Amino acid sequence: MQPLLSSLEGMTSMFMASQPGPHTAQSIRLIIEQLRGTPMFFGKVEDHEAEELARLIEEKHGISMGLGAIVDAEDFKPWLHDARINGKIEDFYWSRYRRLLNMKGLPKSVIDATDEVTDRILDRLGDPRNNSRWSRRGMVVGHVQSGKTQNYTGLICKAADAGYRLIVVIAGIHNNLRNQTQARIDEGFIGRDTGRLAHANKAQRQKIIGVGQFDQREFPVSLTNTLRDFNKATATTNTSQIGQYNVPVVLVIKKNSSTLKNLLEWLKEHSVHQGTQMVSQPMLLIDDEADNASINTAYARDEVTRINGQIRELLSLFHRSCYVGYTATPFANIFIDPDTDDETLKQDLFPRHFIIGLDAPSNYFGAQKVFLDARDQHIRLIDDNEDILPMKHKIDHPVDLLPDSLVRAVRAFIVTRAIRNARGQQASHASMLVNASRFTEVQGRLRSRISDLVGRMRDAVAVDAGKGRAALRNPEIAALNEIWEQEYAEADGADWSAVQARLHEVLVAARVVEVNASKRSQALDYDQRGEHGVTVIAVGGFSLSRGLTLEGLTVSYFLRNSMMYDTLMQMGRWFGYRPGYEDLCRVWIPADGVGWYAHIHEAMDDLQAQLKRMELAKATPEQFGLAVRSHPESLIVTARNKMGTGRDFPVKVGLAGRLIETTRIRADQGQLDRNKKAGQVLAGALKASGLTADYPSRGTLYSSVPVDLVRDFLRVFRADAADPLTDPRLMSDYIDARAGDELKDWDVLFASAQKAEAIDFGSEGVAMKGFDRSVGENDLRQGVLAISGASRRVGSPGDERVGLSKDQIDLAIKSFLGDRTEESAPKTLPPRIFLEVLGRRPLLILRFVVPNVEDEKLKHLLPKSVLAWSICFPLSNVQSGTVEYVVNTIRMREMFGEEEIEEEALGDTE
Numbered sequence: 001m002q003p004l005l006s007s008l009e010g011m012t013s014m015f016m017a018s019q020p021g022p023h024t025a026q027s028i029r030l031i032i033e034q035l036r037g038t039p040m041f042f043g044k045v046e047d048h049e050a051e052e053l054a055r056l057i058e059e060k061h062g063i064s065m066g067l068g069a070i071v072d073a074e075d076f077k078p079w080l081h082d083a084r085i086n087g088k089i090e091d092f093y094w095s096r097y098r099r100l101l102n103m104k105g106l107p108k109s110v111i112d113a114t115d116e117v118t119d120r121i122l123d124r125l126g127d128p129r130n131n132s133r134w135s136r137r138g139m140v141v142g143h144v145q146s147g148k149t150q151n152y153t154g155l156i157c158k159a160a161d162a163g164y165r166l167i168v169v170i171a172g173i174h175n176n177l178r179n180q181t182q183a184r185i186d187e188g189f190i191g192r193d194t195g196r197l198a199h200a201n202k203a204q205r206q207k208i209i210g211v212g213q214f215d216q217r218e219f220p221v222s223l224t225n226t227l228r229d230f231n232k233a234t235a236t237t238n239t240s241q242i243g244q245y246n247v248p249v250v251l252v253i254k255k256n257s258s259t260l261k262n263l264l265e266w267l268k269e270h271s272v273h274q275g276t277q278m279v280s281q282p283m284l285l286i287d288d289e290a291d292n293a294s295i296n297t298a299y300a301r302d303e304v305t306r307i308n309g310q311i312r313e314l315l316s317l318f319h320r321s322c323y324v325g326y327t328a329t330p331f332a333n334i335f336i337d338p339d340t341d342d343e344t345l346k347q348d349l350f351p352r353h354f355i356i357g358l359d360a361p362s363n364y365f366g367a368q369k370v371f372l373d374a375r376d377q378h379i380r381l382i383d384d385n386e387d388i389l390p391m392k393h394k395i396d397h398p399v400d401l402l403p404d405s406l407v408r409a410v411r412a413f414i415v416t417r418a419i420r421n422a423r424g425q426q427a428s429h430a431s432m433l434v435n436a437s438r439f440t441e442v443q444g445r446l447r448s449r450i451s452d453l454v455g456r457m458r459d460a461v462a463v464d465a466g467k468g469r470a471a472l473r474n475p476e477i478a479a480l481n482e483i484w485e486q487e488y489a490e491a492d493g494a495d496w497s498a499v500q501a502r503l504h505e506v507l508v509a510a511r512v513v514e515v516n517a518s519k520r521s522q523a524l525d526y527d528q529r530g531e532h533g534v535t536v537i538a539v540g541g542f543s544l545s546r547g548l549t550l551e552g553l554t555v556s557y558f559l560r561n562s563m564m565y566d567t568l569m570q571m572g573r574w575f576g577y578r579p580g581y582e583d584l585c586r587v588w589i590p591a592d593g594v595g596w597y598a599h600i601h602e603a604m605d606d607l608q609a610q611l612k613r614m615e616l617a618k619a620t621p622e623q624f625g626l627a628v629r630s631h632p633e634s635l636i637v638t639a640r641n642k643m644g645t646g647r648d649f650p651v652k653v654g655l656a657g658r659l660i661e662t663t664r665i666r667a668d669q670g671q672l673d674r675n676k677k678a679g680q681v682l683a684g685a686l687k688a689s690g691l692t693a694d695y696p697s698r699g700t701l702y703s704s705v706p707v708d709l710v711r712d713f714l715r716v717f718r719a720d721a722a723d724p725l726t727d728p729r730l731m732s733d734y735i736d737a738r739a740g741d742e743l744k745d746w747d748v749l750f751a752s753a754q755k756a757e758a759i760d761f762g763s764e765g766v767a768m769k770g771f772d773r774s775v776g777e778n779d780l781r782q783g784v785l786a787i788s789g790a791s792r793r794v795g796s797p798g799d800e801r802v803g804l805s806k807d808q809i810d811l812a813i814k815s816f817l818g819d820r821t822e823e824s825a826p827k828t829l830p831p832r833i834f835l836e837v838l839g840r841r842p843l844l845i846l847r848f849v850v851p852n853v854e855d856e857k858l859k860h861l862l863p864k865s866v867l868a869w870s871i872c873f874p875l876s877n878v879q880s881g882t883v884e885y886v887v888n889t890i891r892m893r894e895m896f897g898e899e900e901i902e903e904e905a906l907g908d909t910e
Contacts, residue, residue: 003427003531004044005053010103011035012057017102017111029054052424056580057105067116068357069612071624072124076354079130080123083162088129092218093157094118096211097188101150114147117358118154124354125322128163128282135315136322139290139351141330141611142358143366143575143604148326149181149549151358152286153188155324160189160220160248164322165281167250168263168314171288174542175229175254176515176523180549181288182226182252186210189250194225220248229254232266255289260310267317283318287311290325290349312348323349330355330607355621357611365578367601370587371594373827380405380588383854385559389436389446391590391778397437399445402453406434406557409588410453410537411483413555414510416584417535418502419494420554425580426505429526429533429551436559438541440518447520447539451512454537458507465503477503491583506535515540526551554581557588591854592776592786598793605830626652653725653883655734656876657835661794662868664720665785669863671718676761676867678716679846683750683763685709693765698802699752700766703841704745710844711735717869720784733883734873742876743842747803751795751847759848759865770850770865771796780858787849787868795870799845800834808837835872843872 015031016023032054036045045053083089094115101111126134142148156167171181186194191212208216223235230253253259271279315321360366370378385391385403413432420430434450437443460476471477480503481496488494513522515538526534538550553576578585589597614624665672686693686702686709694701711732719726735743750761756769773794776786787794801809816833834840848865 004041005049005424006427008032008035008041008045009053009057009105012053013105013108014099014102016057017108025054028057032057049424067113067120068359069608069615070120070124070357071355071611071614071619071621073353073620076124078123079127080119080162083127083129089163090161092215093160093189093211093220094154096191096214097154097157099214100188100211113359114151114154117356118151118158121155121324121354121356122158122162124356125159125164125284125324126282126320128159128165128320130320133319135320136353137349137351138323138354138356139325139327139330140356140358141608142326142328143360143364147360148288148328148358149184150188152288152324152326153184156185156189156250156284156286159284163282164284165248166278166283166318167248167286168283169250169252169286169288170255170311171252173255174517176521178229178252178254179226179523182222182224185250185252186222186226190220190222191216192219194222195227218247220250223249223251224253229256229259230263230266232262235266236270255287255307257306257310260307260314264310264314264317267314271317279318280320281318282320282322283315284322284324285311285315287323287325287349289327291327291329308349325349325351329604350625351621353621355611355624357608364576365582365585366575367597367604368826368828370575371598371601375594377583378585378587379594380409380586381594382557382559382588382590385436385590386777389442389559391559393437393439393442395439395441397439397442399442399449402446402449405588406436406450407453408483409434409555409557409586410450411457411480412487412586413537414454414457414503414506415480415484415488415499416554416581416586417506417510418499419488419491419584420552420581421502421506422498423493423580426532430535431524431550431553432537433550433553433556433558434537434539435541436539436557438560440514440516440541443514443516443539443541444518444520447512447514450537450539454507454510454512457503458510461503461507465500471500487586488584505532509535510537511535512537512539514538516542524550549576552581554578554584555586555588558593559590560593591774592778602830602832606832609830609832653730653734654876655730655873655883657832658873659795659800659831659835659870660725660873661870662717662719662723662726663787663794664723664726664779665787665866665868666718666720667780667783667785667861667863672863672866675717678713679867680762681716682709682713682748682846683761683766685712686748687763687765696802697754698749698796698799699768699847700750701802702748703803705748705844707735707739707744707746710746710748710842711739713844722784730883731871737883738876738878742874742878745841747841747843749799749802749843749845751799751845756850761848768846768848770848773849773851775851775853775862777853777855777858780853780861785851785863785866787851787866794849794868795845795847797828799870800831800843800872802845803841803843804834804837808840809834812837831872836875838875840874842874843870845870845872 012028012031012035015035016028029050032050035041036050080089098111098115101114102108121138121140124136124138126136140148140151142151152169156169159167169181169185171178182194186192187210189211191208191210193207193209212219224230228234230251251263253263267278271277311323315323382403382405384405388401388403389397389399410432413430417430420426420428434446436446457476457480460474464471464474464477472481477500481500484494484496484499488499489496509532511534513524513536514520515522515524521540524536524538533552611624665675686705689706689709691702691705694703714728714731714735718728721727724730750766750768751771752767753769753771756771759768759770761768773787776784779786804812812833813829816829846867846869849868850865851862853859853862
């Protein structure tokens, strides 16, 4: 959007926010028309531009945001309401920040929700007017790239208004993320450019930014700046600014043991020189990406443990302190033992006082949209990398050429930037992410090859782009045209002539940079202002995977194979907000990765739903922690946090309300035959029992099947030992504990595809047609059939409804949708809403899978068909809702592999 239109949008949003009541399409256009008549805009905004702006604002202000869920400690006592009524709290810092959010064009409903949620968080922090000793621990769970920084900036503003005088933000383990976070705090809380303050002369020192534009009376003191992390000498020279703590003091530091050591030493020294004035001030510590490096894993990797100890020591220095961890992947934090306190360091970081789940706004571009609802639009598969850049490679791996899929992705990015410019978005930033190796040296080689590619395109466009249709004789321009035809020909404002006319300005501005720990690394500088925004292709690894925001991220190329939930979700930098260009966004990713992300989304969605259930049940954080630890999927996270112990440890696993499937089966023909035989025996026993079969569209259904028949089948069937959830011991223990009541009678479905050849099952009356499913190529090379398909599901969407009545299905859907509109509701309903229907029977589904693979060289390894199963467990009323599962180092290596454990334990090679 042009700067003038951006200003008009901001002023329109501010006028709308100042006027009560909902706005209509007519009222929005009236405000725009009135502003067009002012000297600033008179004669400068065309009618069609004003109309496009009105439609954009209509779209934005149709966006909604829920208030999330809260799990509180039993001793929670609210204080904020009374403090406000008694006039003990000002509204200076928050009112400035709210005006900034308005000016940025955020919908009023989203700003109002942020206001309410940050009030809820502040109310659960300690009352800064309470002079007795206290400490609070809490956690805020958001979504990747969904506005957590915006949320905690709002919280900082409100905490400062309430009386907190020392605020520490721990922002990631890399300089680039710390610098980016400092810039956000400068804009949203401080109101001045701290980098300019640190190095400019007096005449330049007052560079006012962000909230400083609205009120310049009480600037907070910052002991860090956008150019430099905390430094004792620099901080000491600023102590005169701290004075009597009339204004808050803020530090944005890196999550690094040396930085924390310096801060601790400075605080101790300063407290000695200044009495106890500093440590007696109420202190708020914000831990961004709280699941990364803050957890006390207490094993050989003592660097991580040291950081945990330093954070705890920092909190214990202050008489009154609050710790709030922000994360999108909270499993690791929930696994902190709430009883592992230390006499010296006091409480560990378990969120014992509150856990708050943030809802994402309805326009959030997250896993639901990318990997489920609009997968075909946004996802492109990488299947050509193994000979050029294999998933597993060494630090000296050469990059002599790029996979064709990466070449196509780079060209797509150039085309999308041209389309965005044609849409009037040239002043906005545009980024591409390339995350294909954990080695900085390989990242450097990739950057060099991509730079060569961009250079060839730039040269071709400079010479031939102005030749009209004749330009297509140039092979580089013809290749860009081919990408346009295949990907974007139907996009709004994207006719080829408009794209071709913009290619030169795009390629002249395009930069290819490394973002990593090497000396070649370059900062992602999005502070440029002017007619054109930044156009950048960022090549990196771990540095791109945690917290760092890539402004205007449009195209991503992701070639990593981690199985860990938090690692995968954090690497998903493509999540976020894409106003005006969501239709252009593309993610290149291996087929296995698509399945993992869809699968993980369901697990994270389930976690948020569980948080809401716990809120209704008035559960405490400790009770919620127990529930999460028993979530079947959290075995992966458990292993991640315990993998260095080298000893056995028990895990409590709960299967109630869960869908378990045999997504991994050994490609051993003898075992496959035994599995098939077990299914035949079950079918024969059902027919001999006299039970009547029904024939729904999904296959052959038997109802009220005795549990013993199901147990006999599961005792014989074997999947892959690396899949803990299908372990026959786990299944047997869980079913045995409930066989007398809840799991006494089952529904059994022999599923059959609609259009396929029948498979001889050897059982009269049971006709089964196989389901095509892709399998992972890397797993197949290791003798494992990872039968997941694109959705990482053995079964088909809707299987969970089998055995339910129409009324039960309708009620489950209605309860899930609640007040959501048809537009904001997900197109793919989560299976859990049908698993949680009260009174339903457990459901066993058997199906034949016909595995397939893209690589012709691997097809000889495939069996013709594989029997697989799915089990839908209903909710349980059994008091002990879990069974114990023992994991040790050997078992973990079976589950995740040697290299996977090594990489995740030691972190990225950067």
